[in-house]
Amino acid sequence: MSIFSLFKKQKPSLAFSLDNGFVRWICLMREKEGIQVIEYGSEFFGADIINAQDSIIDDAAFVRKLRLISEKIIASTKAMEANIVIPDHQAVMFHTHVAKVDDKQMGDVIVDHIKAYCQINQLLELTEYICEYDIILKTDFGYDIHVTLVPKLYVAHLARLFKQAGIAVRHIETAHHAVAKSCLNIKNGTGYALVSFGEKQTSVSLIHGEHLVSNEVVAVGVENIYKTVERFLAVSRNDAMRIIQRHGVLKTHPDNGLLSELYLELAPIYRTIDRQLIELGQLPYKIFGHRFTTNDLIVYGEGVWIKGLVPFLGERTNLLAWELDVWAGHHEDRAPILNLPAVDTLTYAEPLSLGLLYLDNEFD
Numbered sequence: 001m002s003i004f005s006l007f008k009k010q011k012p013s014l015a016f017s018l019d020n021g022f023v024r025w026i027c028l029m030r031e032k033e034g035i036q037v038i039e040y041g042s043e044f045f046g047a048d049i050i051n052a053q054d055s056i057i058d059d060a061a062f063v064r065k066l067r068l069i070s071e072k073i074i075a076s077t078k079a080m081e082a083n084i085v086i087p088d089h090q091a092v093m094f095h096t097h098v099a100k101v102d103d104k105q106m107g108d109v110i111v112d113h114i115k116a117y118c119q120i121n122q123l124l125e126l127t128e129y130i131c132e133y134d135i136i137l138k139t140d141f142g143y144d145i146h147v148t149l150v151p152k153l154y155v156a157h158l159a160r161l162f163k164q165a166g167i168a169v170r171h172i173e174t175a176h177h178a179v180a181k182s183c184l185n186i187k188n189g190t191g192y193a194l195v196s197f198g199e200k201q202t203s204v205s206l207i208h209g210e211h212l213v214s215n216e217v218v219a220v221g222v223e224n225i226y227k228t229v230e231r232f233l234a235v236s237r238n239d240a241m242r243i244i245q246r247h248g249v250l251k252t253h254p255d256n257g258l259l260s261e262l263y264l265e266l267a268p269i270y271r272t273i274d275r276q277l278i279e280l281g282q283l284p285y286k287i288f289g290h291r292f293t294t295n296d297l298i299v300y301g302e303g304v305w306i307k308g309l310v311p312f313l314g315e316r317t318n319l320l321a322w323e324l325d326v327w328a329g330h331h332e333d334r335a336p337i338l339n340l341p342a343v344d345t346l347t348y349a350e351p352l353s354l355g356l357l358y359l360d361n362e363f364d
Contacts, residue, residue, distance in 0.1 A: 012038055012077045013359040015351035016162075017085035017175065018054040020198040020221065020302075021045060025069065026340075026348050027077045028355045034336035035359070038077045040348060043069065052201070052219075054087045055154070059161060066165035074166060083171040083358055084158060085350040088203055088215040091174050092123055092149040099142040106143070110135075114147055128152050134211040146213050150174065171358065175350045176205040177212050182353035184210075184298070185329045191280075191294035193273050193319060196350070197303030199223055204272050206280055208292060214276045218268045222303045225249065228265050232258045248307025270316040273297070300324035300349040324349055326356065 014027045019042075026040040045065055049058045056062045074080055098113040110133060118124055129149040137144035150172075159169040173181070176194050184192065184207070196203040200221040206214040229240035249262050280292040297319035299310045304323055314321025326345055327334045337345065337352075345352065 011081075012079040013355045014073065014077065014079040014082040014167075015085065015353075015355040015358075016082055016167075017348075017350040017354075018050065018087055019175075019196075019350065020200050021047065021050050021052075021054070022199075023050075023066065023069070024348055024351050025073065025082075026351045026355050027073060027079055028352075028359055030335075030359055031338070034338050035356070037337060037339040039073050040340065040344070041069075042348075053089060055090075056157065056161065063161050063164045066162065066167075070162075070166045080166065081168045081170050082162065083173070083354045084162070084169055085173055085175050085178050085354050086150070086154070086158065087217075088175050088177075088205055088212060089217045090150060090154055091212070091215070092129075092151075093147065093212065093215060094121075094123075095136075095144065095146050097142055097144050100140075110143065110145060117147075118149070124149055124151060130155060132211075134209070134213075136208070136213075146208075146211060148174070148177075148212060171354070173354055173357075174212060175203065176207060176215070177210065178350060178354045178357065179300070179324070180207045180210045180212070181329070182357040183324055183326045183329050183349070191292050191296075193277070193294055193297045193317070195269065195273070195297065195299045195301070195313065197221065197269075197299060197301040197309065199302050202269050202301070202303075204269060204276065206276050206292065206294070213292070214280055216272045216276060218272055220265060220268050222306070224265045225262065225303075225306065228261050229258070232261050244306060248309065250308035250312055266312070266316075270313055273313075273317045273319075295320050297321040298324050300346045302347050304346045305343050326352060330356070 012027050012029045016023060016025045022042045022044050024042040027038045029036045029038055045062065049061045051057050096117055098110050101109050114131060114133065128151055130152055132148045134146045135143050136146055155172055162169050175196065179194065192207045194205045194207050198221045200223050202218045202220055204216050204218060205212055225244060226237060226240045229235065229243055230237060297314055297317060299313060299321060300323065303309055310321050310323055324346060326349065
């Protein structure tokens with residue numbers, strides 16, 4: 001933080017995310033003692049308002065519920081602007097090769113190619129996306145690029161509803177891109193597998209540098225673990241929760257049959273990690289001859305508190321697995337995050353990442 005910023009009044013940094021039907025929010029302020037969490041919380045909006053793809057299907061109901069949240073936030077923090085995290089699966093990602101054109105600038109060639117590619121493949125209307133691209137290989141003949149497209153209609157729709165609820169939207173990021181930029185100390189050419197384990201679904205992404213290069217959403221989450229214990233042991237939900245809290249997923253019950261059932265429930269997660277690694281491993285990245293590889297699996301989200309989950313995923317994928325460290329990508333001293341329990345740091349990792357990313361730039 002610049003010394004001159006000490007003489008300026010800081011604004012709170014407010015961020016929201018859409019996560020498995022939940023709207024989560026966190027508001028931060030930098031204090032001498034550390035990063036102060038002024039306000040945070042989450043509310044489940046229901047499948048009749050936000051569907052399984054985290055798309056808003058009932059605008060009026062969404063605005064009504066969000067306005068109640070925003071009024072509370074504004075009253076306690078005075079924050080009227082926010083940054084928004086959108087789910088990775090709202091983006092379209094693809095790889096393509098761009099041939100060089102001698103009399104054109106590289107950027108113009110790439111943009112023209114992306115437009116033509118989208119038209120041919122009927123991905124999105126030309127006026128209906130926000131585009132980001134990453135050059136992953138340069139040759140004498142052209143460029144291999146990775147492209148991420150986010151529909152403008154989705155972004156504009158979201159911003160309009162937040163404005164109706166009293167919150168102006170400043171920045172919008174895809175989820176794992178926000179986490180990568182804020183929380184990962186990524187060396188040039190480094191790859192990571194990144195898993196967000198939610199209540200009803202899990203998002204699995206591969207990150208190269210700060211770029212999201214592959215993503216898949218799996219319909220497996222904490223709810224599946226509870227239901228497996230309930231069904232196999234014929235116990236109530238409260239008993240299933242107590243068993244999981246006590247034993248986790250690796251030592252849930254002496255009966256190996258239950259363990260096998262849990263492993264089967266979790267199999268789609270580690271299988272999609274393997275599948276994405278195999279697919280991306282066929283593509284060159286950054287330097288000729290290098291392939292996308294990683295030894296690292298980083299996990300965050302609501303399910304991280306389940307004992308044994310993180311090492312289990314590491315064991316099944318043969319990767320070094322650990323919980324997300326929200327300060328790993330920050331060069332300043334590791335300031336404590338006040339008023340936020342450690343377990344909530346991982347549940348709120350996405351809005352927290354975006355809040356931290358823009359925290360030092362929020363001045364009058």
